Amino acid sequence: MSTNRPSGDLTPATGGAPVADVPDRFEDPGLPHHPERMADRDPKAAKRAERQVVTLLLVSILASIGGIVGFLFIPVGTTLLDVRLSTIALGVGLGLGMLGIGLAAVHWSKTLMSNTEYVEQRKPAASSPEVREEAVAKLEIGVAESGIARRPVLKGALVGAAALAPLPFVVPLVGELSPSWDTRKFRHTAWGDVPEGTGGRLPDGTLGRRLATDPDNRLIRAADVTNGSAFQVIPHGISDQEHYLEEKAKAVVFMTRIDPSELNISPERRDWSYDGIIAYSKVCTHVGCPVALYEQQTHHLLCPCHQSTFDLANEAKVVFGPANRALPQLPITVDTEGYLVARSDFHETVGPSFWERERMDENR
Incomplete structure (x- = not known):
């Protein structure tokens, strides 16, 4: 939301009251009151939410591994059923791997990331060195507010899920398109x-x-x-x-x-x-x-x-x-x-x- 604050001013928004008057137009209604979440008030609720996110990421990891194992070890025989089982295992692994990461990201953002809303004045389209420095600073704020630095288990689960989720898609391509693949058949x-x-x-x-x-x-x-x-x-x-x-x-x-x-x-x-x-x-x-x-x-x-x-x-x-x-x-x-x-x-x-x-x- 745009306000009349000086450019570069980034402060938590206050709920309810108008921020400023806009001459000859209308009052900025401001932001509605933003209630605190349970995870903001109760450390146990925050820990429980973290465990839920980790569980979703573990589901993603297991699904990705299962898809690869199914592709590599389910034998492809002489019937269409054999082909379907291998294909289904790969598809389910890829789908659940991506779904787990998506659900974990949504739950993480809703329960663990910062619940404070910010408003700032719109800036010119052209960026200056100062603006870029400010953008980096905001990114650092976002990383800090995500809480990932003080949640090593959550960070490890995220890295593992993100690394493994693409493998059910990549492994078949690498196996079939690599230079060593025998096309003489x-x-x-x-x-x-x-x-x-x-x-x-x-x-x-x-x-x-x-x-x-x-x-x-x-x-x-x-x-x-x-x-x-x-x-x-x-x-x-x-x-x-x-x-x-x-x-x-x-x-x-x-x-x-x-x-x-x-x-x-x-x-x-x-x-x-x-x-x-x-x-x-x-x-x-x-x-x-x-x-x-x-x-x-x-x-x-x-x-x-x-x-x-x-x-x-x-x-x-x-x-x-x-x-x-x-x-x-x-x-x-x-x-x-x-x-x-x-x-x-x-x-x-x-x-x-x-x-x-x-x-x-x-x-x-």
Whole structure:
């Protein structure tokens, strides 16, 4: 509240009475009476409030540790439930860690920090050395009034909670984005393997991994794919493999059929499609989100995360958005029984572009 006191005058406000008259306008009503809190009158109440704040901070500490432990030690198996348990543990730990600090800060300010209100004259916008010195002095007053210097247990709990709360968010990022993280796993997918019972024989006698619908693992005949139809495709029998979810995440494919006259195909890819049936990786080359929104009329495939748009009629090249390379294409054909099969693995690394650049650097 602004008053007519000299600039820089900072004194406790008096309750009730007007501070000064403002000519030709109205009287400043001043501040209402500010009652004392129980913690101001009773040292036992203040100690009890301190214990409550410490308890909230300990909850934050335990939650942060629990989130990290859950992320590191809950095994990620082959079912979605295993993934959810690890993710829930991390999310709950992060949420409770931040919530504990927030509640502790609110309770601390309401019960333990100074209960005195101050008023001062507004100052010019430009600050001078004197103003900066005054600001530092006020900060020192605030630190003193918070009572943290004479409450070492409270100070230790606050430091511990603040240090641990961000870890459930930081630990996964450090583990996955560090230079030592092995990105070579993205250079090979399940399409390059043909376990027994999952392949179809090509006319030249070789075997290729059969295409199957996700999630029911149903084989797909070329005759079942009509113009404009859309399929989410996985390697046949992939659910029986070790690390099923990881392998599926890399190998998942979007497949559709476009009139061959509308396809712009380079000579080296003439045999990568079959009668207009094309298949491309669903892993966006921007940051790895699953591309899934298909515009049948334009043949555009959109990523819902950052709106990268790929033209399937033009070898899935980028026509809009932050992605800077086309989606990798899966070479496909039909086997001797009429089922769609993969001729080989992807010829490019699936996923975000920085992985591909790393591969190119290594090759050089």
